[in-house]
Amino acid sequence: MLAVVIFSRRKWRIIQAAFRRQQPKSMPPSPAIQVENLTKSFNGFTAVKPISFQVERGEIFAFLGPNGAGKTTTIKMLTTLLRPNDGKILLDGFDPWQHSREARQRFGIVFQDPSLDGEQTAYENMELHGILYHVPRQERAPRIEALLKQFELWERRKDYVKTFSGGMKRRLEIARGFLHTPGILFLDEPTLGLDPQSRNQLWTHIKTLNQQEQTTVFLTTHYMDEAERVAHRIAIIDHGALVAIGTAAELKTRTGTDSLEAAFLALTGTSLRDESANAGGDQLRRFAKMWQKR
Ligand SMILES: Nc1ncnc2c1ncn2[C@@H]1O[C@H](COP(=O)(O)OP(=O)(O)O)[C@@H](O)[C@H]1O
Numbered sequence: 387m388l389a390v391v392i393f394s395r396r397k398w399r400i401i402q403a404a405f406r407r408q409q410p411k412s413m414p415p416s417p418a419i420q421v422e423n424l425t426k427s428f429n430g431f432t433a434v435k436p437i438s439f440q441v442e443r444g445e446i447f448a449f450l451g452p453n454g455a456g457k458t459t460t461i462k463m464l465t466t467l468l469r470p471n472d473g474k475i476l477l478d479g480f481d482p483w484q485h486s487r488e489a490r491q492r493f494g495i496v497f498q499d500p501s502l503d504g505e506q507t508a509y510e511n512m513e514l515h516g517i518l519y520h521v522p523r524q525e526r527a528p529r530i531e532a533l534l535k536q537f538e539l540w541e542r543r544k545d546y547v548k549t550f551s552g553g554m555k556r557r558l559e560i561a562r563g564f565l566h567t568p569g570i571l572f573l574d575e576p577t578l579g580l581d582p583q584s585r586n587q588l589w590t591h592i593k594t595l596n597q598q599e600q601t602t603v604f605l606t607t608h609y610m611d612e613a614e615r616v617a618h619r620i621a622i623i624d625h626g627a628l629v630a631i632g633t634a635a636e637l638k639t640r641t642g643t644d645s646l647e648a649a650f651l652a653l654t655g656t657s658l659r660d661e662s663a664n665a666g667g668d669q670l671r672r673f674a675k676m677w678q679k680r
């Protein structure tokens with residue numbers, strides 16, 4: 387006997403939404419990040435020349451380059467902190483400048499400069515971020531607990547952040563970056579200044595979350611060994627231009643070298659670069675600016 391089931395429009399929408407949730411994140415066709423001819427100049431100086439690249443969903447993508455190459459400028463443009471002069475950006479299929487609210491909800495950022503409130507506990511720092519990013523109240527506590535445990539900070543959740551070591555602070559910042567379950571996490575030199583053990587541990591956690599949640603990770607680092615270990619693909623930027631893109635193996639083959647460091651030097655030369663004039667800055671201020679634009 388043929389059974390005909392008639393759903394109300396509302397129920398049908400609920401069923402459709404549930405079905406969409408079951409689809410793996412890799413189903414939609416748009417890449418996580420799509421960039422075409424992105425350009426940025428500061429008073430006539432071109433910091434980022436027209437660059438184009440694509441990052442697939444779930445990929446760990448490393449953006450490497452000497453000091454002043456344009457890495458931070460590119461991340462700032464991708465995350466709506468700096469307006470490009472020209473070019474197209476799509477994050478998860480959204481133009482972050484046209485649909486800033488949707489786009490911002492889809493990514494997380496951890497910058498080179500610390501942005502935690504030392505006068506608050508680890509838990510309070512997480513909670514504030516959860517509120518800012520509209521993580522529903524009932525999801526907030528279990529998610530904070532899971533992330534603090536994952537990053538080995540649960541035992542220290544009630545301690546003031548000012549008492550934490552550099553490695554612990556970085557772990558907390560990155561745990562916080564994952565809190566609103568972003569589709570894309572931007573990490574600008576997340577391991578700068580950490581000892582090898584802390585760096586190693588941090589990447590292990592990031593890799594685990596990348597696998598568990600299929601989070602796309604866009605990172606910059608000066609440590610070639612880290613890039614080789616964690617990144618699926620690597621882009622090398624120098625003087626604002628993309629000079630190579632591929633897997634570590636491809637870059638080595640292309641340059642006829644046997645290490646990523648040697649490949650990097652072959653592609654970017656050995657001359658010393660100045661420290662970025664704009665490396666410092668206050669991330670809290672940047673966040674405030676970003677959220678004011680909502
Ligand atoms: N706000 C700014 N005003 C002027 N020049 C800037 C500004 N931000 C960055 N630059 C310059 O743009 C270039 C790229 O900087 P940046 O993206 O910070 O490099 P990286 O992160 O690769 O070290 C550098 O020469 C830097 O001095």
Ligand SMILES: [Mg+2]
Pocket residue numbers: 457458459574662665
């Ligand atoms: Mg930088």
